[in-house]
Amino acid sequence: MEHRLAQTQTQKLILVPQFRQFLTLLQLPVFELEQKIEQELTQNPVLEEVPTNDQEEISTEPELLNESPAKEDRVSDTLQMIESYNGNLNDQEFSTDFSERDPLEAQRKRDYQQSSLTKPPTLSDYLEWQLGILELSSMxxxxxxxxxxxxxxxxxxxxxxxxxxxxxGQDAKEIEKVLTRIQSLDPPGVxxxxLQETLLIQLRKQxxxxxxxxxxxxxxxxxxxKDFHALGRALHTTAPxxxxxxxxxxxxxxxxxxIFYHEKPQCVIPDAKISMAPDRExxxxxxxxxxxxxxxRISPMYRQxxxxxxxxxxxxxxxxxRIQSGLDLIRALAQRKSTIRLITEELLRAQLDFFTKGFSHLKPLRLKDVAQRIKLHESTVSRAIHGKYVETPQGTIPYKSFFSTKLVSENGTVESQKxxxxxxKRLVEHEDKAKPLTDAKLVELLQKEGIKIARRTVAKYRDVLKILxxxxxxxS
Incomplete structure (x- = not known):
């Protein structure tokens, strides 16, 4: 057998520490981010909190480290790397009186806030959210x-x-095919x-x-x-x-x-606030x-x-x-802030009707489409919205609510779950109380409005709406 040396070219993704730090901070909701900042302030003596009303810039910091502007540019320009990032890492005065003009809309808003907005995400929520990323036909x-x-x-x-x-009413083979896609989602084994299949699903990923x-x-x-000897004989191997x-x-x-079991509600702190401009409808x-x-900022004392x-x-x-470490953290925090703001601006543009008219005007969006419009990778957008909230005229809302699962109606238009x-809700509100609509009848009426939906899904929506x-x- 002949052995020879040969040169080959390969492409390999290497994440610089600054970019890793940015991705880590990007995933954290506000509450956890504050804990991280507190930890950094404790561990790094050169870091300090910027005093109120102090607008000091850090543009002069590189000369403290004898860095060239070119090197500073390379470090601070980490956001440009997102476009080439291939996503292989495994992947998280506020109110107005507008809704009060419409009592029904105001009640919808209160119901939505009470039923879901301040609750931690459930397993079903998480799976539905991932479902929005999969490329699936309407059926x-x-x-x-x-x-x-x-x-x-x-x-x-x-x-x-x-x-x-x-x-x-779907073919068994097609259901098995879709089930396989569901079983590929997170958490492993879902x-x-x-028990046997749950464990096998996890093993196949190892x-x-x-x-x-x-x-x-x-x-x-x-x-x-736990019969190790019998297993050893059956598998022709040893008990150890x-x-x-x-x-x-x-x-x-x-x-x-x-991991989605929850004993108490989580603290909800919004990352951003969207509000109506005063006197400008x-x-x-x-x-x-x-x-x-x-x-x-970097402490002036340590600069001296x-x-x-x-x-x-x-x-x-x-x-x-320590200064270099502090600057990396400051830049990563700034990049996290600018990334979430960029996403928020795009959501405001895409969901303007929702912000002005309420939940019935919420349009389904795809992560992929939003990512393309703001020129970020889909996985970056996914990290940025995970576990985060935005305060709006319609209430405090999870960012993921804007990426609703879609249903396609018969005329080809897209309907969101909400x-x-x-x-x-409208059909039930106007039903004959002596002969209330069954789930099967609701399916039939929805189909007449051009919306194809399964009876089990109607039952699920009814439960969410707290309709008996x-x-x-x-x-009687």
């Missing part, structure tokens, strides 16, 4: 919604394929129909898991009995090797939805949250120490290192 999207509606809080699918076929997969697929009973595979399996999550202003997210010619080299080296729920089943709404 497959409906199937996916039906599947998600039958996934319990543990992350387990509780409906059989046969039941889904009956509910949707959508499994049994390296060096062939033996563990074989144990689960073909020897699940022996696995449950089997035990190692067993331990790999036991490190998996039997209840993938567990249908004009809005955007303000970033300055009160909760403190601005930082750095300029002092009598400072020893060891101290100078330490201070330069728009369809508005129709369901037909037999409990009946009045």
């Amino acid at each position: 497959d999207k409906t199937t996916a919604q039906e599947i998600i509606g039958n996934i319990n809080d543990d992350g387990r699918l509780v409906a059989s394929v046969e039941e889904l076929v009956h509910a949707i 959508g499994g129909r049994s 390296e060096d898991s062939n033996l563990a997969q074989t144990i689960l697929e073909h020897h699940f009973d022996l696995f449950k009995r 090797v089997v035990k190692a595979a067993y331990e790999q399996i036991t490190r998996l999550e039997p209840k993938p939805g567990r 249908e004009e809005f202003t955007i303000e970033m949250n300055q009160e909760s997210v403190r601005e930082l 120490i750095l300029r002092n010619k009598g400072t020893d080299k060891k101290t100078l080296s330490f201070i330069r290192e 728009s369809v729920m508005e129709v369901v 089943p037909a037999h409990l709404r009946k009045k």
